[in-house]
Amino acid sequence: MATLATATEKKAHMSADEKPERKPHRGRVDDKFKIFCGTANEPLCQEVCDFLGLPRGQATVTRFSDGEAYVQIQENVRGADVFVMQPTCRPVDEHLMELLLMIDALKRASARRITAVIPYFGYARQDRKDKPRAPISSKLVADLLTTAGADRALIVDLHAPQIQGFFNIPVDHLFASPVLVDHFKKLKLTNLTVVSPDAGGVERARFFAKKMDSALAIMDKRRVEMNVAEVMHVIGDVKGRTCLVIDDLIDTAGTLVKTASALMENGAISVYACASHPVLSGPAVENISKSCITEVVVTNTIPLNNGARDEPKMKVLSIAGLIGRAIQSIHEETSVSGLST
Numbered sequence: 001m002a003t004l005a006t007a008t009e010k011k012a013h014m015s016a017d018e019k020p021e022r023k024p025h026r027g028r029v030d031d032k033f034k035i036f037c038g039t040a041n042e043p044l045c046q047e048v049c050d051f052l053g054l055p056r057g058q059a060t061v062t063r064f065s066d067g068e069a070y071v072q073i074q075e076n077v078r079g080a081d082v083f084v085m086q087p088t089c090r091p092v093d094e095h096l097m098e099l100l101l102m103i104d105a106l107k108r109a110s111a112r113r114i115t116a117v118i119p120y121f122g123y124a125r126q127d128r129k130d131k132p133r134a135p136i137s138s139k140l141v142a143d144l145l146t147t148a149g150a151d152r153a154l155i156v157d158l159h160a161p162q163i164q165g166f167f168n169i170p171v172d173h174l175f176a177s178p179v180l181v182d183h184f185k186k187l188k189l190t191n192l193t194v195v196s197p198d199a200g201g202v203e204r205a206r207f208f209a210k211k212m213d214s215a216l217a218i219m220d221k222r223r224v225e226m227n228v229a230e231v232m233h234v235i236g237d238v239k240g241r242t243c244l245v246i247d248d249l250i251d252t253a254g255t256l257v258k259t260a261s262a263l264m265e266n267g268a269i270s271v272y273a274c275a276s277h278p279v280l281s282g283p284a285v286e287n288i289s290k291s292c293i294t295e296v297v298v299t300n301t302i303p304l305n306n307g308a309r310d311e312p313k314m315k316v317l318s319i320a321g322l323i324g325r326a327i328q329s330i331h332e333e334t335s336v337s338g339l340s341t
Contacts, residue, residue: 038086038098047320071101078110088122089302100148107149116150119301124159142166157276175340176276239267249277253284257291
């Protein structure tokens with residue numbers, strides 16, 4: 001049986017004021033409150049545990065020589081309120097399987113309640129049947145989590161909020177916007193216009209624009225094929241203004257780069273960008289490096305690969321404090337809704 005390599009301990013560069021405040025947990029600390037994680041983003045889980053003043057739950061995640069996953073919980077969880085943190089980032093299927101196995105193991109170990117904490121919910125882009133004979137994969141994943149034994153889910157910035165309806169268990173939907181808004185307020189950008197890269201992101205951009213007290217613009221784009229988008233034109237005035245493009249995730253960065261180019265062609269003086277989830281697959285880092293974008297700000301829902309970590313245009317903010325407060329609220333049965341406003 002070969003041991004699975006754990007997530008890298010090397011964190012993305014973050015200044016002291018960007019890391020979550022380290023303080024002891026002020027709630028009901030007892031042996032019935034536990035946080036476990038898979039191997040997808042161990043540094044984030046450790047930050048959350050440090051924020052709450054809790055030790056990280058002990059579990060073994062290994063693989064047989066053929067790649068088959070094996071999980072064993074290494075401490076007593078009978079009657080415990082358990083949180084399992086695992087973003088389903090690359091390799092998506094492996095990390096999803098780890099999450100399902102950990103939930104099943106905890107259920108069979110008689111945990112009282114199991115909350116799946118998913119900073120990045122993979123398969124969220126497949127939320128509808130847009131072509132004949134295509135699956136609705138996000139619904140399938142939601143069913144798998146429920147069948148495995150999850151009693152509720154805590155998810156950060158779903159690609160489409162209506163995916164909450166795919167779950168037959170309670171879902172707490174967190175937004176990373178407060179963390180991102182605080183960062184850009186500190187920059188004190190003048191003549192700011194917040195830009196949605198497509199019609200689907202208007203609600204997110206409107207919230208951001210309201211918090212920043214700025215104007216709003218929308219990109220009208222046409223998606224030619226998967227991961228390929230053609231920007232058509234800008235709806236709104238961006239001439240002579242600083243533009244901030246906001247999205248839920250950055251995959252290949254093709255849409256982002258084309259959006260930035262279109263904004264500059266329409267008279268913008270500079271372009272910033274931010275997103276909750278730095279998927280950054282394929283040529284994403286190279287695309288960002290060669291683009292006209294001044295800075296790309298993301299959160300640590302997904303660990304950055306080496307290329308992205310070394311890219312000077314990339315800046316990472318921690319959402320460990322936000323997730324930690326949400327976990328504390330769920331454990332203490334208090335409201336979570338106020339955390340993302």
